[in-house]
Amino acid sequence: MEVSVTVNGEVRTADVEPRTLLVHFLRDDLGLTGTNIGCDTSSCGACTVLVDGRSAKSCTMLAVQADGADVTTIEGLAGEDGLHPMQEAFHECHALQCGYCTPGMVMAAVSLVDEYSDMDADGVREGLEGNLCRCTGYQNIVKAVLAASE
Amino acid sequence: MIPAAVGYVRADSVEAAVAALGEHGDEAKLLAGGQSLIPLMRLRLARPSVLVDMGRANDLRGISVDGDTVSIGALTSHSDLEHSAELAAACPLLAHVASQVGDPAVRHRGTLGGSLAHADPASDLPAAVLALGGTLVATGPGGSREIAATDFFTGFLESALAADEVLAGVRVPVSTGGWSYQKFNRRAQDWAIVGVAVAEGGAGVGLVNMGSTPLRASAVEAAVAGGAGASDAAASAAEGTEPPSDNNADPAYREHLVRVLTERALVAAGA
Numbered sequence: 237m238e239v240s241v242t243v244n245g246e247v248r249t250a251d252v253e254p255r256t257l258l259v260h261f262l263r264d265d266l267g268l269t270g271t272n273i274g275c276d277t278s279s280c281g282a283c284t285v286l287v288d289g290r291s292a293k294s295c296t297m298l299a300v301q302a303d304g305a306d307v308t309t310i311e312g313l314a315g316e317d318g319l320h321p322m323q324e325a326f327h328e329c330h331a332l333q334c335g336y337c338t339p340g341m342v343m344a345a346v347s348l349v350d351e352y353s354d355m356d357a358d359g360v361r362e363g364l365e366g367n368l369c370r371c372t373g374y375q376n377i378v379k380a381v382l383a384a385s386e
Numbered sequence: 387m388i389p390a391a392v393g394y395v396r397a398d399s400v401e402a403a404v405a406a407l408g409e410h411g412d413e414a415k416l417l418a419g420g421q422s423l424i425p426l427m428r429l430r431l432a433r434p435s436v437l438v439d440m441g442r443a444n445d446l447r448g449i450s451v452d453g454d455t456v457s458i459g460a461l462t463s464h465s466d467l468e469h470s471a472e473l474a475a476a477c478p479l480l481a482h483v484a485s486q487v488g489d490p491a492v493r494h495r496g497t498l499g500g501s502l503a504h505a506d507p508a509s510d511l512p513a514a515v516l517a518l519g520g521t522l523v524a525t526g527p528g529g530s531r532e533i534a535a536t537d538f539f540t541g542f543l544e545s546a547l548a549a550d551e552v553l554a555g556v557r558v559p560v561s562t563g564g565w566s567y568q569k570f571n572r573r574a575q576d577w578a579i580v581g582v583a584v585a586e587g588g589a590g591v592g593l594v595n596m597g598s599t600p601l602r603a604s605a606v607e608a609a610v611a612g613g614a615g616a617s618d619a620a621a622s623a624a625e626g627t628e629p630p631s632d633n634n635a636d637p638a639y640r641e642h643l644v645r646v647l648t649e650r651a652l653v654a655a656g657a
Contacts (some may be wrong), residue, residue: 237394253391254391254426254437255390255392257390257424257428259387260388275460277428278421278424278425278492279575281489284491285557287494288448290491290494291466291490291491292491293491293492293495296421296425296495297420298417298420298422298437300394301420301439303393335523344491346390347494362574363489364488364489365574365575365576366489366490366491366492367489374526386650
């Protein structure tokens with residue numbers, strides 16, 4: 237069936253099977269491969285995108301559920317003036333090693349900072365519990381999110 | 387892991403959903419936020435022939451407080467519950483338990499009605515609704531009926547909903563007495579190994595993951611009503627339960643946990 241989704245500000249239309257996951261729609265139909273697939277079991281958060289401004293695991297959502305929605309992926313985060321403040325903070329704090337979790341981590345962090353005000357380090361750790369990083373030990377990720385939330 | 391091929395119907399109202407269920411029979415499955423159903427479909431543990439997508443039935447979304455009753459539309463997300471100032475004032479237990487579900491991304495999509503209808507004994511919200519003595523409103527072809535939460539959970543992932551019924555909403559009493567939710571798990575974002583929800587200082591006690599359904603700890607409630615202290619009342623928390631055995635815990639450990647967590651919850655709730 238046909239779905240029409242506003243992705244990174246642009247209306248994108250495609251004919252998808254109802255079983256198509258949003259992450260496959262983004263990667264395979266639209267070629268937006270910045271959103272990674274990690275665990276495939278809703279656990280790791282590598283595929284996190286924003287749906288109507290809030291974080292969602294795009295492996296746990298069907299493309300048909302996003303019909304009419306506004307989706308932002310990592311490719312749509314930077315503006316004309318350069319990187320998004322969260323991307324900037326990840327860069328400054330070196331909040332990544334292999335980088336595989338980073339797109340999802342950044343999207344989850346953008347949503348988190350928007351949703352919860354005045355977070356401390358514990359709050360950030362708890363808020364990012366749905367995003368796994370196997371390299372960093374999270375230390376610099378937490379630092380970056382706190383820096384970006386100031 | 388990609389779900390098996392499935393048909394799709396969008397139902398933007400309860401009436402449309404009931405009609406679609408009537409048309410497609412019990413091979414159809416209602417889709418709300420999909421945070422439980424889609425993982426099951428990807429693992430092919432669930433293979434519905436048709437999905438009836440209620441995700442945009444916006445009149446089923448919202449929280450209202452009228453006198454002594456809080457009414458919540460079935461499609462209200464965990465995140466909406468967590469952030470509702472009205473709910474925090476009228477029923478802080480439910481708002482808090484919603485904030486303990488999964489992780490923020492799951493809470494943005496997952497819904498109260500979906501969690502209850504999924505009837506997972508390991509889920510947080512069913513135990514809270516049980517502790518609160520809630521009522522579920524089901525709508526079918528013949529109209530709506532009310533189901534007490536204590537009668538709603540009939541088996542593992544099974545509820546009292548008929549195949550052509552939709553869970554439209556949930557009502558819980560305004561509850562501002564002592565409350566607590568004790569969720570024990572070892573990994574971030576995981577289900578509770580055991581959880582205990584206490585409402586009104588121990589008048590209502592709901593248990594997570596202590597049997598094939600979400601359970602009410604009737605023996606604890608009776609002990610509290612009879613004037614027992616937290617420690618004595620909690621001693622009967624495992625009574626009547628049949629806790630599962632899995633990688634996290636065997637039944638004996640869960641029985642131990644439920645007594646410890648119940649005592650903590652009762653103390654926190656001022657029992």
